[in-house]
Amino acid sequence: MIQKSRVNRAQLFALLLPGLLVFGMFTVYPIVRLFWMSLCDMRFSSMLTQPFAGLLNYRQVFGDGTFWMVFVNSVVYTLITVPGQMVIGLFIAVLLNGIKRFSVTFRVINYLPVVTSWVIASLVFRYIFNTEGLLNHFLWKVLGVTSGNIRWLDTRWSGLSVAMILGIWKGIGWNMVIFLAALQQVPKDLYEAADIDGCGAWKKFVCVTLPGIRGTILFALIELTIGGFNVFTSIKMITGGKPAHQTDTLLTWMYYKAFSTGQFGYAAALSFVMALSLGLLAIVQFRMMRSREA
Amino acid sequence: MNTFRKILAAAVACMLLLSACAALAEGETVINFWHHYSAQSAENETLMNVLIPAFEAENPGIKVNAVSHEWAELHDKVLVSANSNALPDVARCDIAWLPEFQKMGILVALDEEMADFADVSGQLLDSAMSTAAIGGHYYALALNTNSKIVFYNTAMLEEAGVAVPATMDEWAEAVKALSGENANGQQVWGWNEPALAGWNICPFIWSFGGALTDPDQTVATGYVNGPQTVKAVETFAALVQAGAITGFNAGDIPMTDGFGTGRYAMMLEGPWKSAELAGAYPDVVYGTAPIPAGEGGSTSVLGGEDIAMFNTANREAAWRFMQFMTGEYAETEMAKCGQIPVNKAALESDTVKNADYAPFIEAIQTARARPTVAAWSEMDNGLQVAMTAIVNGEKTAQEALDELAAQWDELLK
DSSP: OOOHHHHHHHHHHHHHHHHHHIIIIIHHHEEEEEEHHTTBOOOOGGGTOOBEEEHHHHHHHTTTTHHHHHHHHHHHHHHHHHHHHHHHHHHHHHHHHHHSSSSSHHHHHHHHHHSHHHHHHHHHHHHHHHHHHHHHHHHIIIISSSSSSSOOOHHHHEEEEEHHHHHHHHHHHHHHHHHHHHHSSSSSHHHHHHHTTTHHHHHIIIIIIIIHTHHHHHHHHHHHHHHHTTOOOOHHTTTTTTTTTTOHHHHHHHHHHIIIOOOOOHHHHHHHHHHHHHHHHHHHHHHHHHHHHH | HHHHHHHHHHHHHHHHHHHHHHHHHHEEEEEEEEOOOOOOOOHHHHHIIHHHHHHHHHSSSSEEEOOOOHHHHHHHHHHHHHHOOOSSEEEEEEEHHHHHHHHTTTTTOOOHHOOOHHHHHHHHHHHGGGGGGTEEEEOOOEEEEEEEEEEHHHHHHHTTTOOOOOHHHHHHHHHHOOOOTTTTTTTEEEEOSOOSSSSHHHHHHHHTTOSSSTTTTOOOOOTTTTTHHHHHHHHHHHHHHHHEEOOOOSSOOOOOHHHHHTTTEEEEEEEEEHHHHHHTTOOEEEEOOOOOOBBBBSSEEEEEEEEEEBTTTTTHHHHHHHHHHHHHHHHHHTTTTTHHHHBBHHHHHHHTSTTTTTTHHHHHOOOBBBOOOTHHHHHHHHHHHHHHHHHTSSHHHHHHHHHHHHHHHHHHH
């Protein structure tokens, strides 16, 4: 009997080995290596020697005014796009959950932006918001509500806003799909009980629907927060960080530091700072959800 | 199981044998040459079908294995290969990369190791060779060069009654006079500048008589915040604020489109722009002129490529190939595809004198290279940030350049 379980264990190990190897090689090893890089003075000029530098890179990251600027940009981007997507996505999901006909059609229409390529959507947004783009033409020449071209992409907050609008527009479909699935799991008898208690639609939504999909909300919140901090393509394509990095976010700034200036140590430290902040944020979000549960 | 093992062993043996054969064919030396002539270009055709066969015929026993990369990819590939000891023998490098590579210690100091270096480099333009001089040694040979000159829309200048500016004062007047609205009520600008980096701003700083650093490239204070540099930047910023210069904003009309459709009257651009305009806007009529002269003369910025040898190279064969590539024959052949030669003899050839880029050759004689220091990319970023703050009116030119000078002093240490 004992022998058999040993064989089983060996079998188990053999079966797990390929997966563990891939995981180790492509996830664990890079993370460990990246952490080591973040402690080395690794830049173009010292690629061959990589002297150990202790916390130098971390000090440089935190002492860098541009880091704080792009950090604020990422935080603002996340604070606006995450609730934006979730609220609109949930709203559409609730509407779709209530209709019997054309449900699939509406689902497809709302999901289309999700499957559109980020690069193409970003380019289209850039053409719309260019100083001589579609939107300005429409506002000035067609509606006549402005008296000249507005430079949407040329300043920090308006440039970021364009990326945020794109982020929300592109994320609604994903939220709709997962919230729709969650809504269908909420037990119908709870609604019946609420009806008997004389609850209105809003009261039912707040007291039955929201608690019923709490797990999904948490899941979406964490996924989208990570996604918000990871915004890259749209920023790169729409403003390219212009003017002078004022619209850069954490990832585009990291990319710039690593691949344009060759400061891999700085970039590695930055990515660790980012991973830690995201980890902390996820813990906080879990706690918040749990305390409400209790 | 046994059969499978046998087959596997046989396959491995075959592969080993094949690769050994390829490498050792009759004691041949293989030179690995990395470059960024794009794979579909006329330059690559000339390299693969004219130059390399000619070199191999002249040098029996040496084979050239040329590998084409994307521009940015080549840069990163060299860095990665340096880490894994897989560098090529020779590479064509953007002049901006050399200081980095030199600081990594992967380049061969040619003037130290090659006995006939002076003879070879003496055949090449001094201004172009200055891009390979780092800390008193030469780490590459100049391969081809370029610079920027003024492109102006002939009709727009005529309509506005503006002459082609010859001095910086005339330039500022002309840029202002050419700005405003066109007949269709669209905004037009006298000057386009697609970015605010050193490549864009240096020609103004230098032509105004300013400088970025001292001649030894060790200190910036007193140079990048000196009175001439400040004056150049102030003049430029005032024109931006007057709505006469644009192009560097994210929402602006791209340079070629704006110039081709008569929205930008003038721009400072390189020889590649002629081909681009001929392709995209064949109807636009334009002229070219040297950058207007200020107190520092007419001084444009030098671009181009050098050919460098890595320290893992087969020295003798690599050096022969570098000499061949910078020799009169190869430079003249490449000149036919639009590469501006740096070989003095090739510059005298009819091919070059009749080429589209002939107007650039004069600019190259007086053009200057951006600082050849490893920290340049970081310095360049600082310059862009400072220029952005100045043109947006967040800081005065003096304030921003004082801060920049302090930052650069640190980077130059």
